Amino acid sequence: MSTPPASAQHRRAHDPLGKFPDSVRAAHQRYLDRGCVESVDVVVMAVVRDHVPKTIVLPSEAPLPDSARLVADLGFDSLAIGETVFFLEDLFKVRITNAEILKVRTVGELRSFVRQKLGAPRAQA
Amino acid sequence: MARTSRSAVVTGLGFITSIGTGRDEVVSRLRSGRGGVVPYDFCGNPNLAVKVAAPVPGFVLDSPSWRDWQWPVAYDLPRETIRGMAPHGVYAFCAIEQALADAGLQAADIGTPDTGLFCASAGSAMMLHHHVAELRESGFERGHPMGVVSSIAGTLNFNLAAHYHITGAVAGFVSACTASSHALGYALDEIRLGRQQRVIVVGAEDLNAETDLPFAAMRALSTNPDPATASRPFDMQRDGFVPTGGAVALVLEAPEVAQSRRARVRAEIVGWGQSADGYSVAMSHPEGAGLQRAMQRALGDAGVDPASLDYVNAHATSTPAGDRSEALALRAVLGSASRTLISSTKGLTGHGLSMAGAMEAAFCMLALEEGFVPGNAHLIDPDPACEGLRLPREATACPSEYVMNNSSGFGGSNVCHIFRRWR
Incomplete structure (x- = not known):
């Protein structure tokens, strides 16, 4: 890869989880450091919650049910799904194809899909 | 409608x-x-x-x-x-x-x-x-x-x-x-x-x-x-x-x-005009020919005589060629002994490119509402091209009726607006 331009070198390091709670940041770090698969779920659920539009009111602390449908229940549009995928790819250093993501419709399916993608056992959906 | x-x-x-x-x-x-x-x-x-x-x-x-x-x-x-x-x-x-x-x-x-x-x-x-x-x-x-x-x-x-x-x-x-x-x-x-x-x-x-x-x-x-x-x-x-x-x-x-709806009115926009230089991709016409036409068109659209202008917020960005050409255009339109006060607020704000016109139009409205004219910050030794133009160094009390804003851009594009105090 070529050397980034001076302006890019000058900029602050990008912190993708900078505005997420400390517990989510710590979970992501546990995954990066030790491959802790339980931590993946914490991050995925936080990322899904972050992409839910403001018009959808969710219980503040209750976990999202696995049955929740990204589009029909959580108000995702196709761009939000694309953003979520792009974000997860960067966080976990994986590549997800369109064909793969088109099969994912619910929170539980996304959770299982990311675990599977990272080589971890499937979550109990 | x-x-x-x-x-x-x-x-x-x-x-x-x-x-x-x-x-x-x-x-x-x-x-x-x-x-x-x-x-x-x-x-x-x-x-x-x-x-x-x-x-x-x-x-x-x-x-x-x-x-x-x-x-x-x-x-x-x-x-x-x-x-x-x-x-x-x-x-x-x-x-x-x-x-x-x-x-x-x-x-x-x-x-x-x-x-x-x-x-x-x-x-x-x-x-x-x-x-x-x-x-x-x-x-x-x-x-x-x-x-x-x-x-x-x-x-x-x-x-x-x-x-x-x-x-x-x-x-x-x-x-x-x-x-x-x-x-x-x-x-x-x-x-x-x-x-x-x-x-x-x-x-x-x-x-x-x-x-x-x-x-x-x-x-x-x-x-x-x-x-x-x-x-x-x-x-x-x-x-x-x-x-x-x-x-x-x-x-x-x-x-x-x-x-x-009984809204409070900040100012009235009574006319505008535009004209291109047809001269250079980046440089203003040396005598500001396009800007002169844009000012005249704005004045004509508003039905306002140049002598009625109390203030002009100039586009002048602090470039050698652009400021000179605008000064010459202002002299041509306002006359050599105009009472109109002129300033460029870019001495304070810098140049905001696409936002400059909206920013300076809004400054004109503040000037109308508040009864003052912003000064030409940092102006010490005026270019001789400005001879006869009234360029206050500092903000000046000035209850205005009509003010004009100038904008010029790449390709020799020029746009001017006339604003009136709301009564």
Whole structure:
């Protein structure tokens, strides 16, 4: 890869989880450091919650049910799904194809899909 | 719809600028002559000749990822809106929120077919560069879903129209340093023609290396490292402009609409004119021929004699050629012994490119409302081309009736507006 331009070198390091709670940041770090698969779920659920539009009111602390449908229940549009995928790819250093993501419709399916993608056992959906 | 008034009124103003992020602060800085130019490190390169700029305090937008951005907590910018924005989209959103509050309007009031949104920016070179580099790195297989709408010219209108559920006329203007003046002029026409009852106009620009340093390659930026003198329009020692970012928003309404809802009117826009130089891609015509025509057309459109102008906010950006050509154009239009006071507020703010016209139009309205004329900051030794022009160094008390704003841009584009004090 070529050397980034001076302006890019000058900029602050990008912190993708900078505005997420400390517990989510710590979970992501546990995954990066030790491959802790339980931590993946914490991050995925936080990322899904972050992409839910403001018009959808969710219980503040209750976990999202696995049955929740990204589009029909959580108000995702196709761009939000694309953003979520792009974000997860960067966080976990994986590549997800369109064909793969088109099969994912619910929170539980996304959770299982990311675990599977990272080589971890499937979550109990 | 029936043809309505010859004019439009401005009922709301919003300022996100280097000299203030609210009306009162901007008035105070225009009166006191305290500018927004500061030492500025664009890219960590000590060899860079450009040492100053005029950033907007309270905003940190120096990353291509919105997740790194910071803006004042008073502005509730939802994730589903910011996800598609460029940095100057954040400025513009905040300026519009301010302008709507100033106009006594709620966001819900503008989601009607009678309300339009005209935006001006050059797009975001920083975002475009970042997203294209990311695409290129993957052989163009993998790109961010919001890469296009957060980068290209039009990013302002795409995002703001969606956020505010605008269903009237929506357009973007890309005529560089005349862009938001074009937006304002066409907004006036939309209202005059009865096509819209209200139009939100916003001009905005990023401030960063990708947007501004290409102008250094044209020798258009000041290399004066002293913030106290780098931007000095009309001065013999001027050596280029100082870049700024931010946004200014205006709410234009048909007079009868504003009156029917008992809105407080800031000023009236009574005419505009435009004309091109037909001369050079980047340089102004040496005698400001196009600008003269634009001023005359604006005066004719408003039905105002040049002698009636109390104040002109000049475009003068502090470049040697541009300021000279505008001075000559002003002399030609106003006459050699004009009483009209003239100043360029870019000595305080720096040059905001696409946002300049909206910003300075709004300054004109503050001058009308508050009864003063901003001064020519840092003007010590006026260019002889300015002979006969009245260029106050400091802000001057001046109850004005008519004021004019000038804008000039690449390709020799010129736009002028005439504003009248509301009674």
